[in-house]
Amino acid sequence: MAKRIELNVNGTRHTIEAEPEMPLLYALRDDLGMQNPRFGCGLAQCGACTVLINGEPTRSCITPVDGIAGKTVTTLAGIGSPAKPHKVQAAFIEEQVPQCGYCLNGWIMTTVALLEKNSRPNDAQIREALAGLKCRCGTHASILRAVKRAAQA
Amino acid sequence: MTIHLDRRQALASAGALVVSVALPGVAPAATRASRLPLKPDQLATYISVNADGSATAWIGKVDMGQGTDVGWTIMVAEELDLAPDRVSIVQGHTDVTINQGGASGSTGIWKGGTALRNAAAEARRVLIEMASERLRVPADRMTVANGVISDKSNAAKKVSYGELIGGQHFDVTLEWNKQFGNDLAITGKGKPKSPVDYKLLGKGGVRRRDVPPKVLGTLDYMVDVKVPGMLHGRMIRPPIAGAVPTAIDEDSVRDIPGVKVVWKQGFIGVVAPREWDAIRASERLKITWSDAKPPFPNQAAIYEHIRKADVVHRDVEQTVGDVDAVFAKATRVVEQTYEWPFQSHAGMAPACGVADVRNGEATIWSGTQKPHYAAQGVARMLNLPLDKVKCVAMTGPGSYGRNDAGDATMDAAVLSQAVGKPVRVQGMRFEGHGWDPKAPASVHVARAALDQDGKVIAWQFETKGFSKRDLFTNEGDPAHTLAGQLLGVPLKHTAIFGAPGESYVFDTKRKASETIAPLLDRGSPLRTSHMRDPGGPQTTFAVESFMDELALATNTDPVEFRLRYLKDARDIGVIKAAAEKANWKPHVGARKQLVGDVLVGQGIGYATRAGTRVAIVADVEVNRTTGKVWARRFVVAHDCGQIIAPDLLRQCIEANVVQSASRALWEEVKFDSHRVTSVDWQTYPILDMTEAPETIEIVLINHPERTPTGAGEGATRPTAGAIANAIFDATGVRLRQAPFTPDRLKGGLA
Numbered sequence: 001m002a003k004r005i006e007l008n009v010n011g012t013r014h015t016i017e018a019e020p021e022m023p024l025l026y027a028l029r030d031d032l033g034m035q036n037p038r039f040g041c042g043l044a045q046c047g048a049c050t051v052l053i054n055g056e057p058t059r060s061c062i063t064p065v066d067g068i069a070g071k072t073v074t075t076l077a078g079i080g081s082p083a084k085p086h087k088v089q090a091a092f093i094e095e096q097v098p099q100c101g102y103c104l105n106g107w108i109m110t111t112v113a114l115l116e117k118n119s120r121p122n123d124a125q126i127r128e129a130l131a132g133l134k135c136r137c138g139t140h141a142s143i144l145r146a147v148k149r150a151a152q153a
Numbered sequence: 154m155t156i157h158l159d160r161r162q163a164l165a166s167a168g169a170l171v172v173s174v175a176l177p178g179v180a181p182a183a184t185r186a187s188r189l190p191l192k193p194d195q196l197a198t199y200i201s202v203n204a205d206g207s208a209t210a211w212i213g214k215v216d217m218g219q220g221t222d223v224g225w226t227i228m229v230a231e232e233l234d235l236a237p238d239r240v241s242i243v244q245g246h247t248d249v250t251i252n253q254g255g256a257s258g259s260t261g262i263w264k265g266g267t268a269l270r271n272a273a274a275e276a277r278r279v280l281i282e283m284a285s286e287r288l289r290v291p292a293d294r295m296t297v298a299n300g301v302i303s304d305k306s307n308a309a310k311k312v313s314y315g316e317l318i319g320g321q322h323f324d325v326t327l328e329w330n331k332q333f334g335n336d337l338a339i340t341g342k343g344k345p346k347s348p349v350d351y352k353l354l355g356k357g358g359v360r361r362r363d364v365p366p367k368v369l370g371t372l373d374y375m376v377d378v379k380v381p382g383m384l385h386g387r388m389i390r391p392p393i394a395g396a397v398p399t400a401i402d403e404d405s406v407r408d409i410p411g412v413k414v415v416w417k418q419g420f421i422g423v424v425a426p427r428e429w430d431a432i433r434a435s436e437r438l439k440i441t442w443s444d445a446k447p448p449f450p451n452q453a454a455i456y457e458h459i460r461k462a463d464v465v466h467r468d469v470e471q472t473v474g475d476v477d478a479v480f481a482k483a484t485r486v487v488e489q490t491y492e493w494p495f496q497s498h499a500g501m502a503p504a505c506g507v508a509d510v511r512n513g514e515a516t517i518w519s520g521t522q523k524p525h526y527a528a529q530g531v532a533r534m535l536n537l538p539l540d541k542v543k544c545v546a547m548t549g550p551g552s553y554g555r556n557d558a559g560d561a562t563m564d565a566a567v568l569s570q571a572v573g574k575p576v577r578v579q580g581m582r583f584e585g586h587g588w589d590p591k592a593p594a595s596v597h598v599a600r601a602a603l604d605q606d607g608k609v610i611a612w613q614f615e616t617k618g619f620s621k622r623d624l625f626t627n628e629g630d631p632a633h634t635l636a637g638q639l640l641g642v643p644l645k646h647t648a649i650f651g652a653p654g655e656s657y658v659f660d661t662k663r664k665a666s667e668t669i670a671p672l673l674d675r676g677s678p679l680r681t682s683h684m685r686d687p688g689g690p691q692t693t694f695a696v697e698s699f700m701d702e703l704a705l706a707t708n709t710d711p712v713e714f715r716l717r718y719l720k721d722a723r724d725i726g727v728i729k730a731a732a733e734k735a736n737w738k739p740h741v742g743a744r745k746q747l748v749g750d751v752l753v754g755q756g757i758g759y760a761t762r763a764g765t766r767v768a769i770v771a772d773v774e775v776n777r778t779t780g781k782v783w784a785r786r787f788v789v790a791h792d793c794g795q796i797i798a799p800d801l802l803r804q805c806i807e808a809n810v811v812q813s814a815s816r817a818l819w820e821e822v823k824f825d826s827h828r829v830t831s832v833d834w835q836t837y838p839i840l841d842m843t844e845a846p847e848t849i850e851i852v853l854i855n856h857p858e859r860t861p862t863g864a865g866e867g868a869t870r871p872t873a874g875a876i877a878n879a880i881f882d883a884t885g886v887r888l889r890q891a892p893f894t895p896d897r898l899k900g901g902l903a
Contacts, residue, residue: 019429026429030385035377036370040502040550041582045834048501048550076370085369092368096360096800099218099808100551101367102374102501123847130842134834136501136551137218138811140845142804 005065007032010078020066025049027065028075036076037105040134047106047133051075057106057113076105079112088112091150092143099137106133111147120151191251193337194329196279197322198251199272200229206300206315207239210273213253213337214265215245215522217552219808219865220361220801221261227797228266231354232273232345233314234297245524245546254335255523256552257626259763259863262797266861268339272327275341279325283317348795348857355857357800363548375520375547375558378507380575384413385428386568387435388578389421390588393827394678396445397639405439414438415571419639419676422568424576432581447826448673456492456890459596459617462669466620466648474661479611483602487706489699491599492890493691495619495822496592498684499837502550503585504561508568509575510535515542519562520549526629527559531566534631534640553812555682557589559628563636583832588635590682591822593619595650597695607707609718612659614652614699616666616692622647623671624682638676646671652692653870656761657700657718678829679822686866689762690813690873694891697758697874701881710739711757711878723792723854727768728759730790730852735770743885751776756878758871764862765793769810771875775883780899783844784814784876789868790852794859802864807849809868815840817873819892 007014009032016031023042028034028051037060040048044059051060052074080086085093088111098104107130114121114129121129126147135143191198201209210229216222222242230240243249253265277297284302285292288310296305303311313319330338353359366372391397397419406412411426412434423438425431450458480486507518508531515537521527521544528544531537549558561578569576580588595618602611623646624633631637632645652666666688672679704714712732719725731737735755746753751774759768772786787810796802819838823831831837873891881887886901 022429026427030428033379035373038374038376038502038550039579041833043582043833045582046501080369082365082369082371085365089368093365096220096364096804098364098367100501100548101218101363101372102550104367105370108368127843127845133842134501134839136499136812136839138808138813138815138840139804140811140840140842141807141849143842144845 003066006069007073008071009073010075018065021064024051024060024063024065024068024073028060034075034077038102040103045134046103047110048103050106050109052109052113055113055116057110076108086112087153088115088150091146091153095142095146095149097139097142097146099139103133103135107135107143111150115151191249193251193333194327194339196272196275196325196327196341199269199339200276201322202314202318204315204319206313206319207241208233208235208314209241209243210269211243211250212265212269213245213250213255213525214261215256215524215546216261217256217522219805220798223359223361223801224262224797225266225269227354227359228270229273231351232270233277233300235300237353237359239300247525247528247544251337252333252525253337255521255525255627257335257522259765259865259867260335261863261865262861263863264335264338266797268337270345271340274345275325275327275343276323278341278343279323280314280317284312287312287317355796355799355855357798359798372548375518375549376502376505376579378518378547378577380507380509383507383575383577384424384426384572385431386422386424386565386576386578387431388564388580388584389423389435389438389440390584391419391442391445393442393445393447395448395673395676396442398440399443400441402439406434406437409434409437413572415568418641420567420636422564422578424568424572448677449679449824449826450672451826452824455494455594456596459594459669464617464667465670466668467665468649468651469663469665470652471654471662471664473659476611476613476661476663479661480600480602480613483610484605485603486600487603487703488598488600489702489889491597491695491698493595493694494891495594495679496684496816496820497586497822497831497837498553498556498589499586499839500550500552500556500589503580503582504549504557505577505579506558506562506565507575507577508562508565510566510569511573513537513541515566516545517542517562517566518545518547519558520547520552521558521562521628522552522555523559523627526627527562529629530559530563530631530634534563534637535566535570553685554687555590555624555626555684557585560635563628563631563634567636567640586837587829587832588678590624591679592684592687593621593650593681595619595691597692599695599699601703603707609659609703611661612657613662614664614696616650616652617669618650618666619671619681620646620648620668621651621681621683621687622649623680626683635676644674646674651688653689653762655693655696656721656724658720659718679824685812686762686869689760689866689870690816691891693758693760693870694817694873694877697871698877698887698889701756701878702887705742708741710741712737713739715757715759723766724761726854727766727790727792728757730854731757731768731770731788734790734850734852735772735788737770743882745883745885752883754879754881754883756875756880756882758873758875758878760867760870762867762870764860765864765867767791767867767871769868769871769875771872771879773876773879773883775880775898777902780895780897780902782818782876782880782893782898784818785847787846787849788852789849790854791864791868792854792856793862793864793867794856795861796853796855797861799853802853803851805864806851806868809866810849810872811840811845813869813872814846814876817876817891817893818844819894821892
């Protein structure tokens with residue numbers, strides 16, 4: 001049965017009516033009308049749906065919407081703006097990273113969280129932190145350059 | 154409510170026309186009214202000057218994320234002497250561009266860019282002529298800078314592009330070769346600049362416009378299209394490929410709000426106002442399926458199946474001299490067999506499409522590479538005149554050939570027509586992997602005849618495999634979509650494997666390919682279509698592995714051996730450039746060098762593709778215990794003729810190398826007798842960040858005087874061969890079957 005659920009997304013409170021087991025992804029996209037994050041697999045295998053929940057990168061495609069009451073959700077569009085991009089976004093733009101860019105939520109949000117915990121990660125630590133993400137276009141070399149640039153910023 | 158489809162049914166008149174829907178991806182000015190008539194021989198079709206003197210180039214091709222549109226911008230800006238930020242590109246939308254084939258065959262710059270360059274050169278000539286008339290200065294005394302034409306000897310005499318024609322259309326006829334699609338070519342009287350006059354082209358530094366909105370999360374992707382009143386749809390595919398529904402139990406989904414089932418023959422889908430409800434309905438709907446015979450052989454027997462299957466088509470791609478006679482008198486014959494599996498496009502997301510089919514018109518939003526053909530296919534399927542079907546080209550989850558985008562578009566169109574409302578369809582992950590068109594599996598037998606001095610006197614290469622084109626390269630006919638096949642339209646398979654040629658020169662030579670019948674001819678999850686460099690990676694893996702085996706058989710260094718059988722200076726040039734940059738040390742056979750705990754090796758692969766030459770040297774590390782390979786370093790020498798944007802070219806090459814390394818090391822579509830069992834990223838692993846190369850060094854060889862021949866696929870071709878040869882150097886194990894997974898290599902290391 002659908003129930004009322006409160007969401008705090010990018011600093012704004014919303015109330016929606018939804019099945020409690022519905023993944024957060026559909027609440028963000030369909031109830032709140034947001035463009036990102038995106039559906040990639042629905043299985044937490046790729047990262048295209050990644051958001052930050054209380055600062056932790058989380059796969060919204062398998063996270064029931066009912067479980068995030070009282071927590072803060074931040075999306076790719078919420079970490080920076082065209083006028084003031086997040087330093088990770090600025091680095092991804094500087095390195096002209098994406099091809100299709102569909103996967104970017106995962107790479108950028110996971111990097112944001114990585115740099116919060118470890119501001120100067122080495123190559124191996126970066127690769128390990130980003131291991132669970134997919135990029136089908138094969139832009140891995142550009143991504144590594146951008147993450148290293150962001151870590152220097 | 155179940156809606157039974159009839160393709161010939163009169164279109165429902167339900168629903169008022171939606172007024173002033175903002176179409177994602179289309180600028181307000183880019184309306185059909187302001188662009189008609191679009192004729193292929195009219196300059197206005199390709200170039201327009203805006204009121205502020207900036208220019209817009211219109212192209213019926215699509216950039217899929219490689220920055221091709223930056224290349225077009227540079228080519229047009231160079232000819233018009235405008236700053237690149239004063240040139241905008243409108244691509245793909247069918248109501249404002251002409252059919253130039255979409256993204257296809259690495260022709261974006263080569264053919265699409267060349268057409269725009271010729272159009273821009275003609276526009277410049279016409280503008281100078283107009284200025285000459287207005288200023289009463291002879292045309293040959295005019296100069297152009299930043300869109301302002303002035304008298305060389307009196308700079309005060311000047312007029313801008315905007316003042317001359319801003320906001321109006323050119324009325325200029327071009328020479329047109331009477332072709333549409335990729336082959337459309339146009340020329341005007343205005344000749345493009347000589348390379349010595351370039352200010353912009355080949356220099357780099359022009360930034361992509363799509364990157365900031367992608368990174369900032371503000372770009373509307375295909376999946377973000379929302380049309381008022383839109384329903385969400387999901388298709389339902391059979392548990393045994395080839396089975397069709399015989400009965401459905403609507404009670405099984407009656408408790409889900411607003412669900413409708415759309416069913417005809419093998420086509421079955423659900424729609425609902427909420428996406429999550431459509432997903433739940435597609436999972437819960439009880440369907441009785443026909444008792445289809447499992448269509449596939451055991452996966453392990455696939456290559457045996459190919460070897461034994463009847464040949465339905467044979468091509469001889471290259472033939473020089475009497476190969477058979479030379480083999481008969483050879484001192485020694487070397488023969489080896491190589492095998493390559495089915496592979497999946499496996500886009501970052503299963504495809505999505507939106508269609509609004511009402512009142513005898515259709516608008517479709519698609520992530521397809523080929524919007525004009527998508528519109529044609531939908532028009533044919535729905536029995537609508539082509540001018541009543543509009544396709545809006547949207548950014549999808551990547552595209553490297555004929556993936557599932559066209560199928561999703563057609564599914565949405567059929568559903569929308571059935572329910573009389575706009576419908577958005579997206580697949581689930583298992584459909585993206587399990588039901589997208591595939592690249593074909595193949596077996597390659599290579600033979601060489603050697604004389605007493607170890608010279609190759611005959612070279613024979615026989616491929617046998619599934620067609621690379623069960624479905625045509627575009628979805629312009631319902632027969633080439635899953636929906637069309639499930640709705641029973643007559644099939645139009647093309648039986649062609651088509652092994653691409655290479656440029657080795659032997660005294661006698663034969664390269665041929667044989668095609669076998671598909672395992673299931675209709676609605677198959679193993680139906681094939683073009684995937685980045687159709688036939689290229691598998692054929693080149695076999696050719697380049699065999700060249701190394703011949704080098705060993707003749708006690709020759711692999712680089713030296715290749716150079717013996719190449720004559721073209723550009724072919725030789727890329728191999729020498731790659732070897733030099735990679736610090737290649739001549740050697741014979743496997744060196745099996747142990748560094749620390751890993752075996753290291755170096756290997757070369759080389760290919761030509763439609764004029765583009767690529768040589769790749771791969772350095773690999775092999776874990777002796779697990780058999781896992783890390784392709785640590787690549788050196789790529791790349792010659793694609795004229796270079797337009799070197800910075801973007803480098804990134805395009807890097808991504809080709811990484812993707813093709815992934816295909817070589819990991820990718821194989823698994824299936825059982827009933828269905829494809831590679832249905833997600835666990836069952837169809839691709840290369841991840843821990844396995845990404847440490848360095849990809851690129852040597853660009855530029856020929857400004859030559860045609861740019863494309864970079865979208867060339868660097869995909871030689872990668873697998875380079876890696877296989879490096880693995881051999883490291884371990885002494887010759888892998889003749891892709892992918893080079895740890896299990897496969899571990900067996901050889903034991």
